[in-house]
Amino acid sequence: MERAQKGDRGAYSELLTSLTPVIRGFVRKRIADESSVDDICQDVLLSIHLARRTYLPSKPFKPWLFTITRRRVIDHQRRRFKRRGRELLDDGAILDLEHAPNQIASMADFIKATEKLPEKKREAIRLVHIEGKSTREAAELLGMNETGLRVMLHRTIKGIKEQL
């Protein structure tokens, strides 16, 4: 890194290439969703590039690197949590925290109701509302576009709610 700070491109390329598997391993241990690992890994590399002047050659490199990596993983999880909250609200807020005592029963009925659905709809609900994947990830897994999936989820949930 010290050489990279002086503008040595060869050293920088070598450094980033050797860091990539280390960062990926660190991220993989903390993120269950495999499809996000590469995104976070790239985000960490961009952050390293931006923060490279704050590396102090007299100090050890690992704490500097892992502070950046850990922070970006936390930021990713926070963003994901917020997005997921928004998606649940958009889709009709199946889990309503204000009515927590009824939540488990509602969830059980809800899962039971999904059993009667066609496979694609059931799979979509399982991925988004039970496994907690984002609509983007679920759409990719189901081979459909995100908007189509959201519309399908919205209609399906509306139907289930009416049924319940």
Place this chain on the structure above:
Amino acid sequence: MSSISTSELTDRLVDDLEPVKPIPTALKLWAAWLVSAALVLLLSSLKSKIRPDLAAVAAEPGFLIQSAAIIAACASIAAMAVGLCIPGSRNSLSLWTVIVGIGAWIAAAGYEVFSHLQNGASILAGYRPIYMCSTAVLIYSIIPAAVFLFIVRLSSPLQSKRAAFLALFASGLVGTAALQISCANDNILHLLLSHWLPAVALGVLGLFLGQFLFDWDTKVNRLKERLSIKK
């Protein structure tokens, strides 16, 4: 999902590489800020009126504990803020000093309130809302705040909101410390509302400034744009 592969990103980052000068160590940055804060304290004691009973109160343990606690909290919060700006330089000692500093101040203030109540006096008795003190805290904190925001900008605040909050809170406490030697009103409500509250308010302002001025995600997105990476 990113639009390019990691190896392609690495190549673009390498192409974008420019030589950079490493910033000073966290200790040096912290020391630089402490010097600016000390200068403000010195100037404030020269410029403004020193409380007439300073010699008498300086002998009271309560006053000494409060003053030491403010200075300890201020210096430790500043150390925490600097630690957040330089990855890998954070230490848990600062957090404990902040807890001990603020805890000591609360204990000393609580003891005073207790003594007041034991003597049958109300804590409202000596309270007057003096806006001059709040204004003075804000004025004294301008220079330390400016120095600190420069330090935050110079470094890499991955937790931008928290770093800016701590930076401005520490700067506000410089004003609070300056008033220890110029304001003769020791009423606990006055100290809380006119000396401490403006410092906290400044910290809250830091939360917003941190979001707008130093947001790390915005910096990453700008870099992506510069490297022509689709978001």
